[in-house]
Amino acid sequence: MTSVQETVGGLATDVHLPDGSGPFPAVLIRTPYDRTRHLAEARGWARRGFAVVVQDVRGRFASPGQWRPYENEAADGAATARWIRRQPWSDGRYIAVGASYAAHCALVLALGADGEAEARPDAVIAAVPALGAADTAREPSGVERLLARAGWWAAHGDRRDSEEGALEKALATDPGLLTHVPLAALPERLGRSLPSWAGLWQRRERGRLVSRAADADVPLLAVGGHHDHFTEDTLALWGAWGGPSARLLLGPWGHGLVAAPGPDAGPAHRLVLGELYAGWAHRALTGGLAPGRHGALALGGGDLWLPAGTEGVPRTQRLRLLHGTAFTADPDRPVRSDDLTVPTGGVPDRCLLATPPLPRPLDAVGPVRIRLRATADTPSADWAARLAALTPDGIAEPLAVGVVRREAPEDGEFTVELGRLTRRLPAGTRLRLEIAGHHFPAHARNPHTGEDPVTAGRLLHSRREVDPASVTLTLHVLPSRPRSTDPAKEILR
DSSP: OEEEEEEETTEEEEEEEOSSSOOEEEEEEEESSOGGGGHHHHHHHHHTTOEEEEEEOTTSTTOOSOOOTTTSHHHHHHHHHHHHHHSTTEEEEEEEEEETHHHHHHHHHHHOSTTOTTTSOSEEEEESOOOOHHHHHBOTTSOBBHHHHHHHHHHHTTSSSOOTTHHHHHHHHOTTGGGSSOGGGHHHHHTSOOHHHHHHTTOOOTTHHHHHGGGOOSOEEEEEETTSTTHHHHHHHHHHOOSSEEEEEEESEETTEEEEEOTTOOGGGOOOHHHHHHHHHHHHHTTOSOSEEEEEEEEBTTTEEEETTOOOEEEEEOOEEEEOSEEEEOTTSOOBTTOOOOOOSSSOOEEEEEOOOOSSOEEEEEEEEEEEEEEESSSEEEEEEEEEEEOTTSOEEEEEEEEEEEETTOOEEEEEEEEEEEEEEOTTOEEEEEEESOOBTTBOOOOSSSSOTTTOOOOOOEEEEEOGGGOEEEEEEOSSOOOOOOHHHHHHO
């Protein structure tokens, strides 16, 4: 492999060429996380016959300019794509590749390159995609994702370099850092200038890239994890993609994919993603992919893979009230997202229900939702539903979470969507459902006053009542034991 440094459109760019005379198809990776960290990845692509172009986005690391997250990537990426196609080592084809924010950079080239055919990639690999500022900042219900965004902005926001773990260091000094109000003043408490922090919460245009996906005209490989906070966005992108083919790979992983396996990952889920990516890329560029949507879903806890699109039939689970028909959602003592311990004494802070032990193993594959009738005595109320598996040996494992925001006088019956499960639950497992007013610090606390949770400076208690007889938990369950499929076969078909 031969490597050279270039300046493309004023941006710092590394070019890694495979051995041989070429010309070669290219891989473009545009990143805010330091292009030099992609050297091993570039070597892997080069060994498989691809030229690799890795670029620091505007205002980050060695690239000059002002760092404006999600604002410059379509134009800067298009300029780089045109440059690639003009190089003597290029055979005229390129694939846009990226994970997290870099996946956004790849997707805007396919979906927002101002209709320029020369700028559009010939295929896209988008892993754990951060689709846009609003998509990352809020749940589909509008509830603010506080911890993940505070961590990202503390580490990467409004600065040229990164300080990994900046929020964790700050929390070690001040464990109550995220409890101070207003949340808009978080940069002051971090001792940093973060002018883009307040603007992040003013963006509410979720779904912009997904709405364009139907017009895509190139193949897509979407990769995600069941334990990643962008799982639903990954699925939505794959489901909406209008290109000639769309492939999905969804494993029992967190945001770091195979480097961040969940507790339900097994040996069959330890894939070599580089091999799959390269194999898919070669087939995508040569027209070797069958049309339509295909892929593979890992069955967590089952150590096997299912074809993408597999879904069980709806089944309502019987629940028994444990306590908390009436409870208080107290912003000063919120139910925490990072603690599955349930208090048994004192004033209830949540409604708690559970199923009997499962009489036989259950394969839950598909959406999870609850339906309930409940009331709150405040102008605004968040309803957080958290589902956990209680194993026969007494260990609680998180399964799914959903949060909705309701404004008075919307008391009554409503639904909370908890995302999707692809999980085998052993016989003897009990399902525990918590219904609470907060899920903090993963999500911002609703102040219950009707004010914006980011700018509010006053927090109220909220009295809640749940009709336990109205609560229904619906899972999608496979009617019989599934047969395993080969993820490589599904991705490369």
